[in-house]
């Protein structure tokens with residue numbers, strides 16, 4: 007007998023929903039090919055659904071046909087991409103999440119005001135790379151997982167910080183705690199997105215109440231992986247993309263099953279998991 011608790015915040019955030027809407031509207035309005043540079047969101051199912059609707063994901067601008075439409079995904083892109091796309095005769099539609107745009111603008115403002123720009127986040131993440139490009143590469147990226155390597159020589163006296171929108175608050179706090187004693191002045195913009203904060207605190211609450219946690223969403227989604235990390239630090243947690251990955255043995259002896267999902271997971275994917283649980287485990 008098990009009880010299923012589904013997180014109220016689970017699933018698409020405002021930025022992802024907006025980007026998808028823009029993509030589908032563009033497809034309807036445009037006659038020519040529609041491309042997205044990089045996956046619109048980090049969810050393979052959504053990406054393949056978009057392909058079926060005629061919205062092609064590309065990883066190189068040169069593979070787009072002249073006259074086509076290029077969508078910029080919610081993670082944003084650096085100014086060079088906008089320029090190159092125009093040069094190649096593509097019409098650019100910008101679906102960058104407004105919160106990511108704000109992060110880019112704040113980084114530019116810090117640079118303009120003479121601060122050394124620091125971006126706290128994963129240097130490999132496209133959002134972080136786009137922020138760095140928006141200040142022409144003049145930024146130091148600090149990965150919260152590698153802060154023990156930082157020293158005074160890495161910094162100028164005036165440092166301005168922005169943060170990848172999907173970072174955990176404690177990661178940003180940790181970086182600030184290390185950097186602050188090394189410098190004279192710190193200007194901090196906490197650009198962690200509220201949607202992320204809400205999902206992460208709900209993941210803590212769910213893990214507290216549950217015996218096992220299922221986190222649904224793309225394995226390549228940073229915000230989904232963070233939810234799984236939170237769960238794993240507290241109870242047995244499984245990050246799954248589909249019901250095919252579920253192993254019924256996980257639920258042996260477990261009474262309360264928590265289900266949550268990242269900001270890039272569509273409702274249909276969450277419902278499939280919940281329906282599987284309802285069909286295969288007896289609910290209280």
Ligand code: SF4
Pocket residue numbers: 019020021022080103104105106171172199200201202229269
């Ligand atoms: S998580 Fe926040 S910043 Fe990222 S796309 Fe969603 S709303 Fe925008």
